[in-house]
Structures are given as C-alpha cells and as structure tokens.
Amino acid sequence: MTRRWLSAGAAAAVLIATTWVVSAVPATAAPDSKNRTVLNDVHTDAVDVQYADGRLALRTRVGNAPYQFYEASDVIFQLRDAGQLAVPDVPEYAFLGPANSPVWIAPQVQDPSLLFAGWDTESVPVGVLAGDTVDLHLRGVSGPGRVEVFQTDGVGQPVRIFSSADSAYTSKREGVGPGHHVHANWAFGAPGRYRLTFEVTATTTAGASLSSGPVDYTWFVGGTNPQDVVADATTTTLTAAAGVTLTSSVTPTNAPGWVEFFDGSTSLGYSEVSSGTAVLTTQALSPGKHTLTAKFIPRYANDYLSSVSAPVPYDVVGGPTTTNPTTTNPTTTSTTTTTSATTQPTSTTTQSTTSNSTTTTTSCVPTTSRTGVVLDQGHVDYAARVIDGRLVSQVKDGTTGGTPQWRAPGQVVFHLKAAAATTVPSDAFAFLGPVSAKIWQIPQTQKPDVVWLGWNTEEITSAQAAGDVKWQLTEVSGPGSMAVYELDPFGKPVVIFNSKDGLPDNYGIRLGTHAHGNWAFTASGAYRLTFTQSVTLTSGATVSDKQVVTFAVGDVDPKTLLPTTTTGCGASGTANSAATSRLASTGVSILPPLAVGTALVLLGSGLLFVLRRRRNEAR
Structure with missing residues (x-):
C-alpha cells in the first residue's frame, strides 16, 4: 500500500491508498466526568x-x-x-x-x-x-x-x-x-x-x-455551597498527520482527563491527557471528506470545563484503513477539584479458696490506693455523649494514639506543668489579671509538654438530639480564678467562662463540634470545676449530666488529687469489699463495730417479740 499527500495545509489533507477496509468495531466512548468532594x-x-x-x-x-x-x-x-x-x-x-x-x-x-x-x-x-x-x-x-x-x-x-x-x-x-x-x-x-x-x-x-x-x-x-465552586476554563486544539495520527493539545497542561476524537458525530476513540497532550492513531476513516474534532473531557467537572477543538477538514482518497481505533484506558491518578457530597468502670473480684478440713483466718489491715489517671500532655476532649437515652459527660483521651479511651471525669486529673506558665500579655486580657501577672494556661494551639484540652459533641447525632448542647460552669473551687476563652484570627479574646466575674456561665455547643480554647488559671494549686451539660432529645425530653473536673496547676502533686479506693475489714478480721472515694462524691462509709452490734441486738429483740406475739395469738 502506498500513500502520498496530494496537498498540504493547516486544515486539510488528502490521503492516497490502493485499498481500504473500514473497521466494523465501534470505538469505546471516553469515561464520564465526575465531581470532586467539596469540604466547606x-x-x-x-x-x-x-x-x-x-x-x-x-x-x-x-x-x-x-x-x-x-x-x-x-x-x-x-x-x-x-x-x-x-x-x-x-x-x-x-x-x-x-x-x-x-x-x-x-x-x-x-x-x-x-x-x-x-x-x-x-x-x-x-x-x-x-x-x-x-x-x-x-x-x-x-x-x-x-x-x-x-x-x-x-x-x-x-x-x-x-x-x-x-x-x-x-x-x-x-x-x-x-x-x-x-x-x-x-x-x-x-x-x-x-x-x-x-x-x-x-x-x-x-x-x-x-x-x-x-x-x-x-x-x-x-x-x-459546593455549586458555587467554579471550574477553570480549558482550550483544546487538534492536528492531523499521515498515518492517521491525531494529536490534541489541552491547556492548562496540568488539567487531568481524556480527549475523545470524532469524525463528525462518530467517535474514533479516546486517549488520556499527559502533560497537556493526547494522541490517537487510527485507520478507521473511509475514503472521502471528513471533519475531525477533539473534545477534552475533564476527570472532574467541578475542576475544569470541557472544551472542543476547531474542526479540521481531512480527505481520504482510496486508502485502506484496516486497524481499529486505539484507546488508552484511564488511570486513577488525577490532580485537582471537588463538588460536594458533600468507660465503663471495671470491677475487681477477689476469689477465696477454702479447704474441706481447715479454715484459716488472717488478720486484715485496711489499705488505701488511688485510681484514675493523670493527663499532662497530648490531645484530650471534654465530650458529651448520649448513651441509652442519657446524657453522659466523659473525657475522650487520645494521648496514647490509636482508638481513644473514654474515661469518667472523676477518674481524671489534668496537670498543668511548668511549661504551661506564662504571663498576662496586655490590657485586652484584663479578665485574667494585670499585665505581666503570672498565669498557667492550656493554649488553644497544641504546645509540647502541655495537655491539649478541647470540647467535643461529635458523638451526638441529629437522630438523638435537637439543638445545641448547653454547657454550664456552676462552681470553681481553688486558690485563684479561672477562665476559658478563644482567640479570633487576629488575637482578640472571646470569653466563654470566667469565674472572676461570677457564676454560673453558659455556652452553647452545636452538635458535631470539636473545638479548642485557652484554659487559664491565675494561681498554682488544686482546682475543681463543676460542669453541667444538658441537651434536648428528639423525643422532647431534656437530659443533663453534672460532673466535677479536677486540675492540678503548677507546683502540686497531681496524684494526690486522684480518687481513692479503701479496702476495709469485716467482723471476722478478713478483707471485705472495697469502698471508693471520688472527687465528685463522698465514698461509702463503713459502720463502726459498735453500731453494727447495736443493730444486731435490736434486730434480735424484734424477732423475739414477733415470735412471742404469734404464740399468744395462737392460744
């Protein structure tokens, strides 16, 4: 087979050939564009x-x-x-x-x-x-x-x-x-x-x-909204050379997608764009006049707009076309754009073993141990959750990586170490004290060696509750005052809680919120903050939870603020069940032996009286 160009020009060519065959296999259409996910x-x-x-x-x-x-x-x-x-x-x-x-x-x-x-x-x-x-x-x-x-x-x-x-x-x-x-x-x-x-x-x-x-x-x-994301315009050009090799250029050159080549309205096949160029070699053109175009199809429709080249006239005279259109399968790589879719407390069981022949009695010495954890660095949230129709305030502990641990507030002490010490910077922060006064602070941005404490309502879904979670600070006990505040992008403080000007203080948190702020304390020592969180369920009922959150600020041993568990002794001198004392509540008391003995005497007298009365009634 021989070919020669009868004429040449920017827009037209004539192809000479001795025989021709038109492929009966239709070309595969290019993939459709899709939208990138918009996050806003x-x-x-x-x-x-x-x-x-x-x-x-x-x-x-x-x-x-x-x-x-x-x-x-x-x-x-x-x-x-x-x-x-x-x-x-x-x-x-x-x-x-x-x-x-x-x-x-x-x-x-x-x-x-x-x-x-x-x-x-x-x-x-x-x-x-x-x-x-x-x-x-x-x-x-x-x-x-x-x-x-x-x-x-x-x-x-x-x-x-x-x-x-x-x-x-x-x-x-x-x-x-x-x-x-x-x-x-x-x-x-x-x-x-x-x-x-x-x-x-x-x-x-x-x-x-x-x-x-x-x-x-x-x-x-x-x-x-995502529909307001405007895609960038593109331009597409086409040239045809003997072979027939169709070459399309797309700008911007980094626009990902495909070019589909057409003979009139008939697809000849497509090729993926690489560095702004797509090439297709085809012999599917029959003898006669043809009008060729190239259409750019963006991988993401909200990233780049589609564009079509100017038509290129092309003549085929007696030429064989025996091969099918070639296509390049799309890959998964791309580059640009989007339209949206946008703990339970554990119990310890003590198992005793007895012999059939002997029983050993050992003396018991009551012991006291501390439970819970001290958190002094890493990411932590004070979170609200709805569990079994109840509102539960818990500490979401992410300090160890992996799956966060959920802790009862009464089992946690937040420790502000020396790295948390700073000073009041300006008069704009007068609610913390005079300029240059020393304070201890958890900042709203994460700082090495300082616990990063935020708040969180992401666990509550719209199917569980309606409206904001009401967060209330009702009481602060400690050697100084404390405040929780945020800073706008230009450094202006926005106060959320401030014990210095009176309590209670209230703050609404939208569902799905995860936020951080500054927690500032004006003196070193132990602080106990009483928080109440409440929310209205979709059933119409309002549920709430009250907890005490403990902070060890500065030069204080945080372990001494952890709740205690005391193992006492029974009447036989053996160990009995543990009684736990928490910061937010009083522990279970143990009756003195005298009171227990008195109660037993009264119980025995009561039983004797009942027996005598029944005998008299039977006579």
Missing part, C-alpha cells in the same frame, strides 16, 4: 501525613475516629464568603496585606459555618524516624492572591508558618505519634481557585531519606 464546614486535617511500608504519603483526613480518608486529588477545600474579614491596622498582622484590605480566613478555632482545617502526623508510629519528626514543606502556590498560614498563640500574637510571599516560611518541622495534630488560620488574599503544593520529608532511624513527593491541594475561596 467540617473538621479536616487537610494535610494528613501517612507512613506505611517504609514510605511517606500525603492524604486528607476528615472528621474524628473513625476517620474518612481521601486522596488530595479527590477533594476541594471551599472557604465560604463568611470567612471574609478585614486586615487589622496592627503591625503584627501587616504580613496579611494593607490595613483594612479584605482577607479570607479559615480560622484556627472551629466555626461551624466554616472549614476547620489543619494537619496531622498522628498516623506515623514513634521510633521509625530520626528524632521522631517530619518536615512539612510548602513547595508552591498558584492562585489569584497571596496565601498565609499562621497560628494565634495563647496571648494573641500571630505565629507565621507557611507563606507564598516570604521564602522564610515554607517549611515546618513536626513531631510524630500520638496527639500531634495542628490547626491554624488559612488566609487568602483574593477569591478564586488556589493550588497549594505540599511535600513531607523525613529520615529513618537507619539513615534512609524519605519523601512523599509533591502533592497538590486545591482550595476555592468564595461562594456559600
């Missing part, structure tokens, strides 16, 4: 560091255990219009832009109407990486404005972490293992679509270098 009002560790089989990887983690995991390419993080603020006229925040200019912020403190985004290394086991650390790098940012990721510390000052405008803020070293879970303010200078490229690196204890490679995370700033 949930708790997400947007950059989730994973380690498995000696490799590092980056994913996205949503919610709390049990988590949902996504590939970064399968989600879009939408920052709603409600996140728009004005840059304050304060020198410390000038890195965000000119004073009073607009800035959109996904805040460090959970706002149920906005995305609550952070990063975590909790999935990385301790002991496999040098120094038990990883380095998180911001490798690139594309978008319509600047990007700044920063935290607001416990005294209202910004702590810059990542920046698209300052190369000094592109890397962050993080610890790994239980409790390493960070939230920050994600600030964007303009609405629109952004691509943030992250990479995590580390060194194994054996000295091997590890890297996740660069991973793209897509943010969309603006709108109120």
Whole structure:
C-alpha cells in the first residue's frame, strides 16, 4: 500500500491508498466526568501525613475516629464568603496585606459555618524516624492572591508558618505519634481557585531519606455551597498527520482527563491527557471528506470545563484503513477539584479458696490506693455523649494514639506543668489579671509538654438530639480564678467562662463540634470545676449530666488529687469489699463495730417479740 499527500495545509489533507477496509468495531466512548468532594464546614486535617511500608504519603483526613480518608486529588477545600474579614491596622498582622484590605480566613478555632482545617502526623508510629519528626514543606502556590498560614498563640500574637510571599516560611518541622495534630488560620488574599503544593520529608532511624513527593491541594475561596465552586476554563486544539495520527493539545497542561476524537458525530476513540497532550492513531476513516474534532473531557467537572477543538477538514482518497481505533484506558491518578457530597468502670473480684478440713483466718489491715489517671500532655476532649437515652459527660483521651479511651471525669486529673506558665500579655486580657501577672494556661494551639484540652459533641447525632448542647460552669473551687476563652484570627479574646466575674456561665455547643480554647488559671494549686451539660432529645425530653473536673496547676502533686479506693475489714478480721472515694462524691462509709452490734441486738429483740406475739395469738 502506498500513500502520498496530494496537498498540504493547516486544515486539510488528502490521503492516497490502493485499498481500504473500514473497521466494523465501534470505538469505546471516553469515561464520564465526575465531581470532586467539596469540604466547606467540617473538621479536616487537610494535610494528613501517612507512613506505611517504609514510605511517606500525603492524604486528607476528615472528621474524628473513625476517620474518612481521601486522596488530595479527590477533594476541594471551599472557604465560604463568611470567612471574609478585614486586615487589622496592627503591625503584627501587616504580613496579611494593607490595613483594612479584605482577607479570607479559615480560622484556627472551629466555626461551624466554616472549614476547620489543619494537619496531622498522628498516623506515623514513634521510633521509625530520626528524632521522631517530619518536615512539612510548602513547595508552591498558584492562585489569584497571596496565601498565609499562621497560628494565634495563647496571648494573641500571630505565629507565621507557611507563606507564598516570604521564602522564610515554607517549611515546618513536626513531631510524630500520638496527639500531634495542628490547626491554624488559612488566609487568602483574593477569591478564586488556589493550588497549594505540599511535600513531607523525613529520615529513618537507619539513615534512609524519605519523601512523599509533591502533592497538590486545591482550595476555592468564595461562594456559600459546593455549586458555587467554579471550574477553570480549558482550550483544546487538534492536528492531523499521515498515518492517521491525531494529536490534541489541552491547556492548562496540568488539567487531568481524556480527549475523545470524532469524525463528525462518530467517535474514533479516546486517549488520556499527559502533560497537556493526547494522541490517537487510527485507520478507521473511509475514503472521502471528513471533519475531525477533539473534545477534552475533564476527570472532574467541578475542576475544569470541557472544551472542543476547531474542526479540521481531512480527505481520504482510496486508502485502506484496516486497524481499529486505539484507546488508552484511564488511570486513577488525577490532580485537582471537588463538588460536594458533600468507660465503663471495671470491677475487681477477689476469689477465696477454702479447704474441706481447715479454715484459716488472717488478720486484715485496711489499705488505701488511688485510681484514675493523670493527663499532662497530648490531645484530650471534654465530650458529651448520649448513651441509652442519657446524657453522659466523659473525657475522650487520645494521648496514647490509636482508638481513644473514654474515661469518667472523676477518674481524671489534668496537670498543668511548668511549661504551661506564662504571663498576662496586655490590657485586652484584663479578665485574667494585670499585665505581666503570672498565669498557667492550656493554649488553644497544641504546645509540647502541655495537655491539649478541647470540647467535643461529635458523638451526638441529629437522630438523638435537637439543638445545641448547653454547657454550664456552676462552681470553681481553688486558690485563684479561672477562665476559658478563644482567640479570633487576629488575637482578640472571646470569653466563654470566667469565674472572676461570677457564676454560673453558659455556652452553647452545636452538635458535631470539636473545638479548642485557652484554659487559664491565675494561681498554682488544686482546682475543681463543676460542669453541667444538658441537651434536648428528639423525643422532647431534656437530659443533663453534672460532673466535677479536677486540675492540678503548677507546683502540686497531681496524684494526690486522684480518687481513692479503701479496702476495709469485716467482723471476722478478713478483707471485705472495697469502698471508693471520688472527687465528685463522698465514698461509702463503713459502720463502726459498735453500731453494727447495736443493730444486731435490736434486730434480735424484734424477732423475739414477733415470735412471742404469734404464740399468744395462737392460744
């Protein structure tokens, strides 16, 4: 078979051939586009560091255990219009832009109407990486404005972490293992679509270098719902060469998807786009005039728009076409966008063994032991749960990694060690005391060697309860005052509880909330905080739970504040069942021997009286 070009041009060609055969096998249509999941009002560790089989990887983690995991390419993080603020006229925040200019912020403190985004290394086991650390790098940012990721510390000052405008803020070293879970303010200078490229690196204890490679995370700033996420436009071009080889170019070159090639309305097949190019070789064209086009089909419809090339005229004269259209199967790799879918106390049994012939009696000495745990670092929440129609306040202990442990508040002491000491920073914090006065504080951002205590209603579903959980602080006993407060993105305190100006104080927590704030104490010593939580069930009934939460602040031994269990003695001198004393309630008392003896005498007299009376009645 011979071919020659009768004419050449940008838009048309004539193919000469001695024989031709038209394939009867129809071409396979290209896959359909789908939508990426849009996240816009949930708790997400947007950059989730994973380690498995000696490799590092980056994913996205949503919610709390049990988590949902996504590939970064399968989600879009939408920052709603409600996140728009004005840059304050304060020198410390000038890195965000000119004073009073607009800035959109996904805040460090959970706002149920906005995305609550952070990063975590909790999935990385301790002991496999040098120094038990990883380095998180911001490798690139594309978008319509600047990007700044920063935290607001416990005294209202910004702590810059990542920046698209300052190369000094592109890397962050993080610890790994239980409790390493960070939230920050994600600030964007303009609405629109952004691509943030992250990479995590580390060194194994054996000295091997590890890297996740660069991973793209897509943010969309603006709108109120997933349908407001606007896809980027694309353009597609087509050229045809002898063979027949069809080549399509797609811009942007990183738009993932496929190009389907058409002869009029008949599909010739499709090919996956690689670096902006898709190629298809076909011999399925019959003799005569043809109009060829190429259609780009995005992998995600809320990521990129589809586009069609200009038509390319093509002539075939007497040419054989014997091969079927070739197709390239789509792979699962992609890069960009989203539309939404958006303890029980244990009991100890003592078993006694007796001989058939002898009984041994041993003397008993009452003993007292302490139960419960001291928590002084790692991630912990004071949580509300509905169990069997009752509201139960419990401590969700995540300090050991893996599945959290649920503990009774009376079995926990929170210890604020020396690392929690700080001073009142300014007059804006006068509710804590005078400027420079010493305080002890659990900050709203996680700090090494300080317990990270938050609050949590994620265990209560809308099928169980309606409305907010009412959280009330009714009493504080201790050597000083205490307050719980949050900080807005610009460091202004928002007070939740403050024992200094009188109690009770009330605070409403929406269902599905997981939040952190600052817990401040003005003096060293032991504190007992009495909390009541209540909620209205879907049945209409209101249920509540009252608990005492204990804090050991500063120079005090926290173990002395744990509840005690006392083993007493029975009348025979042998050990009897244990009596437990808790902080929130009085323990079971043991009757003195005299009182027990008196009770037995009275009981015996009563029985004798009844027997005599029955005999007299029988006569």
